[in-house]
Amino acid sequence: MLVEPRKPLAAAALALALAASLAAAAALAQQPAPLRIGYLNTFSGPIGPLGQDMYDGFMLGVEQAGGKLGGVPVDIIKQDDQFKPEVANQIVQKLIEKDKVPIITGVAGSNVMMAVQRAVAEKEVFLVGANAGPSELAGAQCSPLRFIASWQNDSWAEAAGKYASDKGYKKMLLVASNYQAGKDAVAGFKRFYKGQVVDEIYPGVTQPDFSAELTQIGADKPDAVFAFVPSGGINFIRQYQQAGLLKSVPLLTVGMADGTTLPALKESALGIQSVHFWAPDTDNPVSRQFVDSFEKKYGRIPSNFAAQGYDSALLLDAAIGRVKGDVSDKKAFTAALRQGSDKSVRGQLRFGNNNFPINDWYAFEVAKDAKGRVSLKTVATPLKGYQDSYHDKCAMK
Secondary structure: OOOOOOHHHHHHHHHHHHHHHHHHHHHHHHOOOOEEEEEEEOOOOOOHHHHHHHHHHHHHHHHHOOOEEOOEEEEEEEEEOOOOHHHHHHHHHHHHHOOOOOEEEEOOOHHHHHHHHHHHHHOOOEEEEOOOOOHHHHOOOOOOOEEEOOOOHHHHHHHHHHHHHHHOOOEEEEEEOOOHHHHHHHHHHHHHOOOEEEEEEOOOOOOOOOHHHHHHHHHHOOOEEEEEOOOOHHHHHHHHHHOOHHHHOOEEEOOOOOOOOHHHHHHHHOOOEEEEOOOOOOOOHHHHHHHHHHHHHHOOOOOHHHHHHHHHHHHHHHHHHHOOOOOOOHHHHHHHHHOOEOOOOOOOEOEOOOOOEOEEEEEEEEEEOOOOOEEEEEEEEEEEEEOOOOHHHOOOO
């Protein structure tokens, strides 16, 4: 016997399926479009490892927030400036004009920062720097839409100068790469150092060999050497140690002894002194959690640069959340960024009037950690709650 199909039930099932499909489509349509953020940094050449560490730290922060910042899905547009200002300018133009990004972050090099900052400001795009902090931008050229989540270029060298004086070094020789950040480092060191500077040496930015400089150090016989040679840091330290200088002339550095260089230098770097606002042994909950998560994900000890990248993500997460994802209201988003972040590897990120952070500065010694790995050990705090030397030249209040 034939049974007629139950047409009403079939029709009802089809209607339910259609309704579910329409509901799903409506829900998808209601989801906010991803917030586009331009990530400009150096990923090639000698500076490449610094940029990669900054990016890895930043993306760890995004990943921990579920692929969102401030509760909003984000589309991170990664770009390599090659440490070349002209390349960076072309990238920024594309990010602003074609990709329509309201925020650009990253930026390792001060030369790149100085090249792009004007165009970014003129287009009223927010710039959240995670490394470079030139003196000009902390002073008269400060901008309400530019925030530096790391430090002002002079500050770590100022803290190093204070530490050198505290150590009792009477005569010092200064070595710094011949570009803006190098000149800022020397100026900052001399601002706080109370002893005699016997000489200043400025090797090329990408110089690979430092034999001539080391010969001069041996001839001048200073009590200690202060060095900032970021792109050639590994070679400089190796040659310094191989020349036997490390045993007789203490080496105080900034930007040369951290998670980007110590894995290569290993025991040859033991005893070197360094200054920064953070190291892997910084003792607060956010820092401990960051170090643990970074090591598990990437299989290495995070550098200062990775920590700065992570902090820039935490800052954006807090600020975007305060405006509920609407960064088009520039006044409101500026105010949200100026509040800083209560979550930071440094404990708390807070800004001065020029949108540069107020930091505690620590001195470290390269030593083995509890696991027997070559890392950094905190030994002193030369400056506490320090605001940079240029903030009073900034018209913002």
